[in-house]
Amino acid sequence: MSKGKSVFRCTECGADQPKWGGRCDACGAWNSLVEEALLNRRIGGSADRQVPSDHPPIRLSDISGGQVDRWRTGLAEFDFVLGGGIVPGSVTLVGGEPGIGKSTLLMQCAARLESQGVSTLYVSGEESPDQLRLRADRLEEDAGRIHVLGETRLEAILHHAAQLKSSVVLLDSVQTTYTDELEGAPGNVGQVRECAARLMRFAKESGPAVLLVGHVTKGGGIAGPKTLEHIVDTVLYFEGETTLDHRILRAVKNRFGSVDEIGVFRMTGTGLEPVANPAAAFLAGRTTGASGSAVTALMEGTRPMLVEIQALASKAGFGTPQRVATGLDHRRLALLLAVLERRGGLPFGNLDVFVNVTGGVRLIEPSTDLAILAALVSTVHDRPVPADALFLGEVGLGGEIRPVAGVERRLAEAARQGFRRVYLSARSRGTSDELEVIGLEGIGELTRRLAA
Numbered sequence: 001m002s003k004g005k006s007v008f009r010c011t012e013c014g015a016d017q018p019k020w021g022g023r024c025d026a027c028g029a030w031n032s033l034v035e036e037a038l039l040n041r042r043i044g045g046s047a048d049r050q051v052p053s054d055h056p057p058i059r060l061s062d063i064s065g066g067q068v069d070r071w072r073t074g075l076a077e078f079d080f081v082l083g084g085g086i087v088p089g090s091v092t093l094v095g096g097e098p099g100i101g102k103s104t105l106l107m108q109c110a111a112r113l114e115s116q117g118v119s120t121l122y123v124s125g126e127e128s129p130d131q132l133r134l135r136a137d138r139l140e141e142d143a144g145r146i147h148v149l150g151e152t153r154l155e156a157i158l159h160h161a162a163q164l165k166s167s168v169v170l171l172d173s174v175q176t177t178y179t180d181e182l183e184g185a186p187g188n189v190g191q192v193r194e195c196a197a198r199l200m201r202f203a204k205e206s207g208p209a210v211l212l213v214g215h216v217t218k219g220g221g222i223a224g225p226k227t228l229e230h231i232v233d234t235v236l237y238f239e240g241e242t243t244l245d246h247r248i249l250r251a252v253k254n255r256f257g258s259v260d261e262i263g264v265f266r267m268t269g270t271g272l273e274p275v276a277n278p279a280a281a282f283l284a285g286r287t288t289g290a291s292g293s294a295v296t297a298l299m300e301g302t303r304p305m306l307v308e309i310q311a312l313a314s315k316a317g318f319g320t321p322q323r324v325a326t327g328l329d330h331r332r333l334a335l336l337l338a339v340l341e342r343r344g345g346l347p348f349g350n351l352d353v354f355v356n357v358t359g360g361v362r363l364i365e366p367s368t369d370l371a372i373l374a375a376l377v378s379t380v381h382d383r384p385v386p387a388d389a390l391f392l393g394e395v396g397l398g399g400e401i402r403p404v405a406g407v408e409r410r411l412a413e414a415a416r417q418g419f420r421r422v423y424l425s426a427r428s429r430g431t432s433d434e435l436e437v438i439g440l441e442g443i444g445e446l447t448r449r450l451a452a
Contacts, residue, residue: 008033009189014227036190068256071168071209074112077265077274078105081236081249083257086113086168086209090256091200093174093229095214096238101247101265101272102213103127103135105238106170108271109211111141113168121166125152125176125186140270152186154179154195158202166208171199173213174228196231229253241360246281247272248360251301261301279306279417282359288387292379295419296371296391297410298361304406304413306390307361309368311375312354321350327357328372336372336395343399344373344447346380367404369395370423373443377450385450388420390435393428399442403428411435423449 007016010033015026023030070085079085082092086109096102103124110120124132129148136143147164151157154177161169171177177195178186185191196212203210212232229235235253240246249263264278275281283295283306292311297304316322325333333355337348355372357363370393378385385391392410393401404410407430411422415434423446424430426439440446 009036034189073109077263081251081263087256091210091232092234093212093232094236110146111143114145118167120168121147122170123149124172168209170211291382291384294371294374296368299406304410308358310356311379313351313379316352322352324354328363344443366394390414390419390422392424401425
């Protein structure tokens, strides 16, 4: 192969363009075109000859079925998010902000796998073996049996993994790894995609599981081409505020399990500790009897989770009133305020409004709308909502309260945490023998009940 020209490839959609531009012609993303060197193949040469595959096509009926064997790490929340453990021959990408705990999590997984007799190789392109030893000494697990390698060249990494016959290879990080076959610095589009593709082939052909650490951009996505997430089998995001103890591990793609599952960890001085009861953990610091607080139930994959929503409305000091939302899309907050003012008769034109979701949780599904409105009504009237009440429902522009999915699971978790009543849509089919179900047609009923 000989050196060829360069193209400009979009990191969002992967489209190629012959020259640089501020905007991608295919997907419309701005500042996403990155130069990538190409290698030309000689037409008609030996490199273009078609080599027959060693594995001819077979019928699916001829393949023996069975349960996939998994390696359990012993970290219950990590195994739960993966769908039961690490699948041999799989490639998992773990992304997260700097300092969130990605390296600590993988080091703990490697230590627990080694204690079970599963051979692991921890490759770090950002820390030396001496620095890894300092990290390992702080962990509760005994990490002394882990093989560590301070290397960034992909060919050397694959060589040592094959020589050690490692069952699990942990690479920290894929953005620091490069291959000699491509020009360019580690971390550029071509290097990241080629290294990930070769690691995928290594995992599928040789059988070890590969876990990759990926840095994230300012926008929160994993740095590098978007095709990186399509190459791997599983994509996990490690979320949370570095100033808080709790961390959330979320599966956004999983070929061997369900997506949108989350695992909750608590950062301690000896590493990450799985939280067996996330609902109780997020409500642990809740203060009952204060206005502006309401509890709702989220569905994170198959797991219901109870979180507290806090709201505060105060008279605006000057200028345009503020609308501050933490853990909630500010556009959703603006919509709910408009509905509450028009349909509920509560004026917010001269009030600063602040809404916060405790525990670092981010609200995505609309089933939390009713709880947000309940917290806002409570703070405006300065009357606390019942401490044992749960709020479930989506709010429409007409002020109607709509039913949500997965009501039975949410109610069961609420009853387990000691709640005794639930406000939801009158059209909801959810029932509970342990909870008093209060059906609401619109937000007018909600404001009357909470203001009474």
